[in-house]
Amino acid sequence: MYYYKKNIGDYRSATAHLTLLEHGVYNWLLDTYYLNEKPLPKNERELFRTVLARTEDEKQAVRDVLDEFFENTENGWIHNRCESELKTYQAKAESNRKNGAKGGRPKTETKQQENENQSANQQNTPQENESDNSEIPKETQSVNSGNPQKTLTKNHKPLTNIHTHTVTREENSEPQSWSPNTEHLQNVIRECQGSKSESILAMPDFKFHLGNFNAHWxxxxxxxEKQRTRKFAVWLIQEFEKLERKQDRYSPKISEYSKPRYPKSQPVSRNVNDAWEDQPVFKGTVALMEVPEDFL
Structure with a gap:
């Protein structure tokens, strides 16, 4: 038995006078009793080894607890509360073992009666309904199915207050998407971008951007109308700037470092001395200078 219930109130009331060492010994003895499911051994040497009693104080605590709470019999030290708990546990375990061999727990009589009554009610319900409906005329049944609170006889006037609802085309029509005034939109864009307004309005994805704008707002x-037009103008300007940046990113750029140093028509010479041909040559006259004697 690996589990047992412990009533803390009963334990405290019965063991309030014990020392801390005796509490430990008593709980260890109870655990050993439930774990082995048999009385404690009578041999002191074996009992001391079971409860790990080493010193004389621990051994004396074992003797005191046994004398007070256990009963010395031929089979060993017996505890009345442990014996009753073990009998209950063993009886329940045996019952579960038998039920498991039969295929599970047997159904109780109350559940069987409830199932039988439920099945009987299900069988009797359609017959009762048929008998009840047979007494009502067919005309009354058809009318009561639509309006159960009003019973009509055979000699009744036709119902004339039947309201029909016709759905017009305006109710089914979906709301039209917003489209800006071209002149007003062009004036707003011209205020911000100047001459680029025509290029912005001529973008190939104009309708696509208009659909995205309507879905967003x-x-x-x-x-x-004025606020919506201005917001759409800002929307188009941003999309146009994105398009320009994309074109600049993928267009080839020619920097001054990438330009050829010599024209393609002129062949490049690999002779080092040819570089001195273009150097300027002095062709003037050289005048002589007189150096004074005390120059040095």
Missing amino acids: ENKIDLT
Whole structure:
């Protein structure tokens, strides 16, 4: 038995006078009793080894606890509470073992009766409904199915207050997407970008950007026509700048370092002395100078 219940209130009331050492000995003895499911051995040497009693104080604590809470019999030291708990545990284990051999726990009588009553009610329900409906005329049944609170007889006037709802084309029509005024939009873009306004409006993805703009601002129903036009103008300008940056990134650039040093028509000479041909040559006259004697 690896588990047992412990009532702390009962334990404290019965062991309030014990020392801390005796509490440890008593709990160890109880654990050993439940674990082995048999009385403690009578031999003191074997008992001391079981409870790990080494010193004389520990051995004396074992003797005191045994004398007070256990009963010395021929089979060993017996504890009444442990014996009752073990009998209950063993009886339950035996019952579970038998039920497992039969295939599980047997159904209780109450559950069987409930299942039988439920099946009987299911069988009787359609017959009762048929008998109840047979007494009602067919005309009354058809009307009551639609309006159970009003019962009509055979001699009733036709119902004329039938309201029909016709759905018009306006109700089914989806809301149209917003489209800006071209002149107003061009004026707004010209204020910011000047001559680029025509290029911005001539972008090939103009309708695509307009659809994205409407999808982004569809919940902003409180925007006026002027505010919406200005926001769309800013939207187009940003998309146009993205397009320009993309074109500049992929267009080839020629820097001053990448330009050829010599024209392609003129062959490049690999002779070092040819570089001195273009040097300027002095062709003037050289005048003689007189050096004074005390120059040095």
